[in-house]
Amino acid sequence: MTTKEIIFEKALILFAANGYTATSIRNICSEVGIKESSFYNHYKSKDMLLDAIFESFNNALLSKALSDEQLDLLTTQFTLKEMLLNGLKQYIGIWENPTASQMWFVVSMEQYRNSKAGHIVIDESKRRILRTAYTFELFQKKGKMKQGDPLTLANLYSFSIRSLHLDYGLKKLYNNDPEQSWKSMQEVCNLFCNHWEL
Amino acid sequence: MTTKEIIFEKALILFAANGYTATSIRNICSEVGIKESSFYNHYKSKDMLLDAIFESFNNALLSKALSDEQLDLLTTQFTLKEMLLNGLKQYIGIWENPTASQMWFVVSMEQYRNSKAGHIVIDESKRRILRTAYTFELFQKKGKMKQGDPLTLANLYSFSIRSLHLDYGLKKLYNNDPEQSWKSMQEVCNLFCNHWEL
């Protein structure tokens, strides 16, 4: 690992735990084991480091999106319930991945005061809904799901799961019964499929 | 208005716009028109000021919760759709109220690094779901709503609306088509009622 990568990693941990503004370059360098002046050989400023984290997070999100072709294949091979339950498992898995969950925390904390973070959240939300809507559309075309506006169905299902997902992450942080949120996610999924699956 | 109230108001504006840590007592006092030393005649520390904001926010949330008796009356007088649509209007109204929306922003930003903020969010989420579940239970008892586990139905509906509500606030902040989220909220409400209202 290069020094730049270690800076990135340690900064992410500290930003996630204490927030960007409350974390000093001194804190980060102390964790890395270098002097503050060395920091500037790797990042132009503290702000550029935050931007690098945002960019890395956004790229990770974009790379996870399923293509139209992949969705076409999956909606043929699996039932609606199988596909949604599998989606839930992947979604919740974020909170078992330290780097991914730290990035979520940092972006979530910054979203109201940093427009880059804000737009990452807005775009991710929109992308998630549109991919779900397209999935529902494919299931409907294949006669595996009841008819109805795919976008509204996606809004109902996907936004509900999104809230529960955020709840899970927050509760996990404070050791406040996150498993209840995971159970609710599965129950919502079952309820939804019982009503719309064919 | 007392000086203490003006400090509270100006601090809330600055915390919401720039975050708690990035806002200095100097910034606040400059807005209020007093010297920093005078600040300490009203609040023991910057942290105590933040606590006061949290407490005020939590009290406002608690005071808005409808009692069992009120819910019993409302579920008799109104249809499911009327009641949910009215709930949406009140919910979205938060973003038209500067103080309320500023408090939401501050608590949202702090939720991952300040346990008081974190527990306010966790509790608010739980309270909202439980009140909705009880409302559905009453509608079911009165034969105005299809049977089904009220808690799971509340999770599906209320968490979906919650996400859309947060989306609205964030999009409004960045002038990024918030009305689309409001339309989605109404569509989700209609879809839900079309399926579960009797």
Next chain:
DNA sequence: GTCTATATTGCGATAGAC
């Protein structure tokens, strides 16, 4: 690429006069 040393600014908080 790392270090020592330093510049400059801003921070939260306090003492004590009025």
Next chain:
DNA sequence: GTCTATCGCAATATAGAC
């Protein structure tokens, strides 16, 4: 309750030797 003055410290960032 407000002010002036100040303390002690930590912040980001830079210069220049090795």
